[in-house]
Amino acid sequence: MSHYKVAAYITAYQEIAALNKTIAAITKQSYPIEKILIIDNSQNQIITDNSYEKIIVDFHPENIGVAGGLKIAVDWAIQQGYDFLWLFDQDSEPNSDVLEKLLAYYQWLSKDKNIGIIAPAIFDINTKQEFPGCVFQDYKLVPFPGAATIQSFYQCDAVITSGSLININAAKCIELPRADLFLDAVDYAYCMNFRNHGYEIIVVKSAMMKHRIGNYSLVKDRFKKHINTFSTFICSPSRYYYACRNHTFLETRLVAKIKLYRSIAYRIKFLIMMMQRIIRYEADLVLLKLWACIVGTFDGFRGKLGKTW
Known part of the structure; x- marks a missing residue:
């Protein structure tokens, strides 16, 4: 070699x-x-x-x-x-x-x-x-x-x-x-x-x-209390913000203009899925984490980058 x-x-x-x-x-x-x-x-x-x-x-x-x-x-x-x-x-x-x-x-x-x-x-x-x-x-x-x-x-x-x-x-x-x-x-x-x-x-x-990809913790589904705890990843509000913002920014800039509407629809669908997951599994700072996902997604759409959270 x-x-x-x-x-x-x-x-x-x-x-x-x-x-x-x-x-x-x-x-x-x-x-x-x-x-x-x-x-x-x-x-x-x-x-x-x-x-x-x-x-x-x-x-x-x-x-x-x-x-x-x-x-x-x-x-x-x-x-x-x-x-x-x-x-x-x-x-x-x-x-x-x-x-x-x-x-x-x-x-x-x-x-x-x-x-x-x-x-x-x-x-x-x-x-x-x-x-x-x-x-x-x-x-x-x-x-x-x-x-x-x-x-x-x-x-x-x-x-x-x-x-x-x-x-x-x-x-x-x-x-x-x-x-x-x-x-x-x-x-x-x-x-x-x-x-x-x-x-x-x-x-x-x-x-x-x-x-190690992300931090994992034992959680319970707050809507299914009869189910035992299980391990899943959890994030801080700042991590939710930057994840939603940067993936939204990247994917909507990579996509061809003719498919931009599909990319926007997908990122909104992903936002809703993340919010549902936070409500069901996160133990604390739920409202702040929901807000982080929402603001991050829309900052990604408009291209507002930097250390903003």
């Missing part, structure tokens, strides 16, 4: 234990990482011991979000002359051979494919199930059909940030990540930048990574 100059990037926020697990998994890779850039968005800096020579910490107590950190990291990797930047959230645990497999597949596939991002298969720590890449169908992003049955690799339109290996030569040719998205769908929007410029997004099935 050719020698590549690879750096890693982690977005950190409050949870030092999760961050340390991710750092440990990165440093144990069979293919060596040269540097690890960490954007620490915590109110109080969580990394106080920076004795590990490969780690660079950039502290942002004002919280620039996933989007702001990702923009800094990609620009930094370009300026430093890296071949690849490996992206992570703080709650990811790649197997020790993941980077080696991603680079091997890149070297093989790049002979006849213009690869912008190559990513591992993601397995949700909470559900133990695979979380596939997405494709854009008509007016919405949907999970890649049949991803679980594929043995080697597949091409899609978007993958989550964590685990994604960015081809820096390709990144030089497209727009940097949008800092004004702040949180949620930042990865999907950045992937679509690559796709719009003719670059491929590849998922390698044999490269496997565990990742």
Whole structure:
């Protein structure tokens, strides 16, 4: 295999234990990482011991979000002359051979494919199930059909940030990540930048990574009190706001004008489904979470972005 100059990037926020697990998994890779850039968005800096020579910490107590950190990291990797930047959230645990497999597949596939991002298969720590890449169908992003049955690799339109290996030569040719998205769908929007410029997004099935997708908690259906508690994801009001806003913004901007009405109808339908779910399962701040979904959806329609919640 050719020698590549690879750096890693982690977005950190409050949870030092999760961050340390991710750092440990990165440093144990069979293919060596040269540097690890960490954007620490915590109110109080969580990394106080920076004795590990490969780690660079950039502290942002004002919280620039996933989007702001990702923009800094990609620009930094370009300026430093890296071949690849490996992206992570703080709650990811790649197997020790993941980077080696991603680079091997890149070297093989790049002979006849213009690869912008190559990513591992993601397995949700909470559900133990695979979380596939997405494709854009008509007016919405949907999970890649049949991803679980594929043995080697597949091409899609978007993958989550964590685990994604960015081809820096390709990144030089497209727009940097949008800092004004702040949180949620930042990865999907950045992937679509690559796709719009003719670059491929590849998922390698044999490269496997565990990742915590959302926070789960035991809940009860307030309308069916005879049913026992069960585990499902819960969100803060701010997360509901940015999720509704950014997915609405992204999908309604990707869709062809002739199908825009279908995209708008789908986002309103999704809003109603989310509100119903909050009413049934969320234990606290119900009204605020409902308001967050409503405001987020309509801010997405009108393109009001930034750190607005």
